[in-house]
Amino acid sequence: MTAYVSALDLFSIGIGPSSSHTVGPMRAARDFADRLVAGGRLADVRRITCTLYGSLGATGLGHGTPDAVLAGLAGLRPETCNPQDVRSAWSHLEEGDTLNLAGTHPIPVGKDDVGFEPRTRLPGHPNALTLTAWSTDALPLSEETYYSIGGGFIRRDGDPVRPVSAVPQPLAYSSSVELLALCDEQGIGIDDVARANEEAIHGQVGLDAGLDAIWNAMHVCVEAGLNADGILPGGLGVTRRAAAIRHQLEEYERQPQRERDTSTEWLHAFALAVNEENASGGRVVTAPTNGAAGIIPAVGHYYLRFVPGADAAGIRRYLLTAVAIGSLVKANASISGAEGGCQAEVGSACAMASGALCAVLGGTPRQVENAAEIAMEHHLGLTCDPVGGLVQVPCIERNAIASSTAVSAARLALHGDGTHLVSLDTVIETMRQTGLDMMTKYKETSEGGLAVNVVEC
Template sequence: MSAYVSAFELFSIGVGPSSSHTVGPMRAALDFVNRLRAEGLLDSVGRVTCTLYGSLGATGIGHGTPDAVVAGLMGLEPETVDPEAVRSAWTAWPAGGELPLGGTRPIGFAKDDIAFEPRTRLPGHPNAMTLEAWTAPDAGRPRRAVTDAAAGLVRETGASRASAPAPAIADDTGLLLRETYYSVGGGFIRRDGEPPRVQSRGYRFDYGTAEELLALCDEHGLTIAELARMNEEALRDDEQIAAGLDAIWDAMATCVDAGLHADGVLPGMLQVKRRAGSIRSQLDEAEADGRRELPGEWLGAFALAVNEENAAGGRVVTAPTNGAAGILPAVAMYWWRFLADSGLGAGNAVTPYGELVGSALLGYDGHATPPDDGAAWDEASVSEANRRRGIRRFLLTATALGSLFKANASISGAEGGCQAEVGSACAMAAGGLTAVMGGTNRQIENAAEIAMEHHLGLTCDPVGGLVQIPCIERNAIAASTAVTAARLALRGDGSHYVSLDTVVETMRQTGIDMSHKYKETSEGGLAVNVIEC
């Protein structure tokens, strides 16, 4: 079975602040509505209830989980929804309000129709939720007041294990449909009881490890990006692939720009002040005065910008998660702005970037002859075209690497701690940067290994259950680590002692051994030692 996950699934456009706690639950609720519709049950629904288990129950309020569930029940999709429609959808729900189920069926809905069971963990995944549809407005469990202990940040330890509620359709209790879903990270969901997904989907190249990936590249004379591109061709044609990758990058760049031009205070009790806009103003002033500011300062600002937008519930791209969404765009923007016109060649000499992107698979070189299509051609357009091709190479390389983390370990903070989110994103960014700087396949694998190795054991302990402290700064630090890892790898020949596969397996084992207190429950670490004001 192939580890490969399409770039258009790994990098999905959605809303903040969490791919596993916001995007995933919204998709689960939407899938539930679609199943009601497919079974012909939608018009019979009088009430819908939802129970959030484990990490979803523990930090769901801070992550906007119940708001996302309400949005999904309304038929809204994370890819297209106006972020304003999600913010406070549940938090500010009016007493006696009607919910347009699937956008068409009005039903009564109350805030306590969503229940929180943080100390109950289902065996399928720490992020679990059960949705139930009932015929009558008063059917199902009794409504009860939503208290801080039930709905807020719950820190008690000693979680219990429970079996997932059995799926059901139309019984004599008034239950029409029951489904349990697992939000497994990166916005991906899995329905309880459904067979494991066959990942191949007709991909040309199946690989399960980094060693197999490198062997396939050697056998067929391909770069990692080229192999990923050929796999994408199983689902889309060349034009669609290029346009789709460009759309992903445009969404990332738009998010960076929005964060750099925003100010104020982020939502939540912590009252965290945005900083990216202030840093951008300082750097702009320095450049206007002729001072040369370090590109590394811009790198950090780019990452802060994305994660501040994410914390505010804005539109972001999972990369591979929302909590780690700032790393890859920051490193890519750093390359775009400061490095795109030069790179490190095979002999570690500086060479024009255009000489490194001549593959027809990744597009027209631009440094040879103008395209024969009558279009205007100048140096500016060539530079833009080369940057676009570079970003596609960056994203495809990162996809091939990120697929390994998802298949062989985890990209979910609730399952593997922050090493699974920020560590994976850092490795993907390091590999992508190495690729666009002219690195070999083995240098790319080396860069990813370096980046991941030094995030092993990283805990996920968000203060107040919010994706703010330490998450926002952590992305900036990891972006810097990714650049360092790429530069170290580029100064070597690709040979190294610890393999990427070894590090991925170590991350998996470490995640299993890690206490649940450090896996997105806010029951340990900074979350219990920082005083919330």
């Protein structure tokens, strides 16, 4: 079965702070409401309840999951909604409030309609939620369980784990070995493989428009973060730093005598900007998750600013190469922090960015695969332990450091000929096994690591 996931799906425009805890639950709730409409049962609904299990129950408050659920039930979509409407959907509820289910049908709603069961882990995935629609009878009208499987993707209980693509892909692959073999046989790059599969789905015009929209959203997010000051919400008192770093760098670059290269510092500022926007619940691009959303935009901005000859066509190649690598990780391991720890989020994003940068710097397919492998290998075992259940500490800085790792891995791979001992397939499989062995308290539950050793003030 092919591993490839469309760039227009893997890179989805949404909101912060979490793809699995905000975007996914919103999409699940929207799907539940749509099914009530399609089944002709909307008018009979008098109440909706939701139970959040496992990681969603453990860190749902810090990630805004209850707000996202009610926003989705009201018919909002993460790619088009006003982020402020989501942030207030549950947290600002008062007695006697109503919810317009599917945007049209008013029902009473209260904070206790959302329940938390962090100790209950359903077998389908650590991120699970059950939505129930009630009429005046004791028996529910409808009940569905959904899994938020990472990156904003959802799966309804009972649906196939790996849905078959409706559009045949001309250059299908399920491993990096198969991907490199396609490149050899066709005499093309990894981005060309991705483009052929994408154009079979979207056509050339639709694909390029979609890629440009994704990059534009990433750019807007970076610019917003570079121009925003203040304290991030949530109670930790984390100060935004990207704007201050930008001011310092711009002041330094105005000096006639400059002694240091500022490219790495700009790289850090780009990543911080995105993840500070994400932490504030702003508009971000899931890449491949929100917790790791700063790495691919940061490295892309590094490419445009500091690589001679960089252009928009290169950015398209960059995104296509990244999604070809990310597809392998998603298919053969995980991009969910609740399932694999932060190695599955930041590690995956670092591998995608590193391989993609290597490609636009002129790397061969084997050098690209080597860059991605180096980047992933040095994130193995990375835990997901957000302090206070917020996507702030250590998540924001972690994106900046991983951006540097991505650039270093790409340049290291370019010094070789692509020959290396550990394959990308091997390191992805190792990441999967490590995630299975990792204790639950280190997988986005805030029950271990920094989350219990940092005193919240």
